Amino acid sequence: MPKGSPEEMQANTKRWMDWIGSIAAQNKLTDRGNRLASSGKVLKPNNVITDGPYTEIKETIGGYSIIKADNIDEATEIAKGCPGLLSGGSVEVREINAM
């Protein structure tokens, strides 16, 4: 399958939807979340504004989803299904401390 072809994009969408669908089927999805655009603005003290891409970090955050899990281990286990891992991406699992 050629990279970037419609077939590849479709296959990619399917992997994402199957993964999110799997979490939802376990009744563990709170918010499917959103994708983040790959560029944006960085605001620093003293009104310094720079455009992305970001020089300090090598990775950009591609998106987020909010799930329900009993503990961080279970959440990590669910994260193992993320299709982003197949293309060299990583998943960061964090607990949300509700305010």
Add this chain to the structure above:
Amino acid sequence: MQQAELIPHLFRTEYRKIVTVLCKLFGIAHIEIAEDIASDTFLAASELWGLKGLPPNPVAWLYTVAKNKSKDYFKHHSIFLQKVAKEVSYTADSSMEIEIDLSAKNINDSQLAMMFVVCHPCNAVEAQIGLALSLLCGFGTDEIAGAFLTSKEAIYKRLQRAKQKLREEKIEIKQPSPAEIDERLPAVLMTLYLLFNEGYYSASNDAVLRKDLCLEAMRLAYLLVENEQTNTPAVNALLALMCFQSSRFDARVDAQGELVLYKDQDANLWDSELVEQGKYFLNEASSGNTISKYHLEAGIACMHTIQEDSLEKWEGILQLYNQLLIIEYSPVAALNRTYALAKANGKKEAITEAEKINLAGNHLYHSLLGWLYTNVDDEKAILHLQTALQLAKTPNDKKLIGERIRKLRDQQLLS
């Protein structure tokens, strides 16, 4: 139509019209008076038509009698008249003569207004369905009891309480405003959806009654589609779903009244006209930018109108279930998604996913695992089917699961 059939038929079609028009006129405090007048009208019909023969226009006769009985009631209950007269002053002139408008337009307006009253969230969903069947569909308590598989007394009490609740909340019976439509339409759709499901999936064995429930739900949904203000994409999607589902109504049951599984159904018995109507309403639903669960369920039901298995079909169904679960979780959707997953991505992946959704204790869950393990690990398949057999409630389910276990055992003996 013979007279013996005509009165029950008219009761089914006209009682609800008379009741809703009178309810709207009298207000929520006097629902029972409206019901009494409508019942008395039919009682008079059954007595007089038997003696004197059918009037030339039975429906017009019923309307005239209902009007006269209402006026008589006002004459003998002047206090009621004074109270009601205030409320109906916009239809009555100063002579205190009350106008009872049984025109087609006012009947539809009254039914729509009542739909929003009956589906008011102050009542629990079962009570809403009961009220809908009683006031909007003209079902008797015994029929409602049959649909819910409960006693007449329980239904009677449930209806009394529900009406009392509407009175206490002083719900007005009027054309809902655009803001009220926005706010309450989801509850109305949910009630119609459940009313339809009550008919489609009910444990009741009365096939005629069940089909009636489905038809009534469709009639009410159609009323919403016909009204400009309530003709939303979600309403069209719900009606599309109902059309697709009911297209298989006659194929689902065999001559002995037993359930026929989807894959064994004779597709020639599917109602192609209803399928076409479903497609029409689904098309009408494809505007705006929100996807309701009815859109997704209608999409799935539309895919099922092609009986032949194909990877495309199951991939489409799987993606619709993914989206449906993202909008709203339900155990049934989770089970169906897993089935579609097996068909689209293979049994191995589906078994892993099935273990994750863990719905142990649900007979459908064990039945699904029984199917997934068949020809993969037959021992496990039999164990799950035995659990499903223990958990299944209806004789039909038990019979089907029992047959599957026997088949698997026979296969094992042969190999």
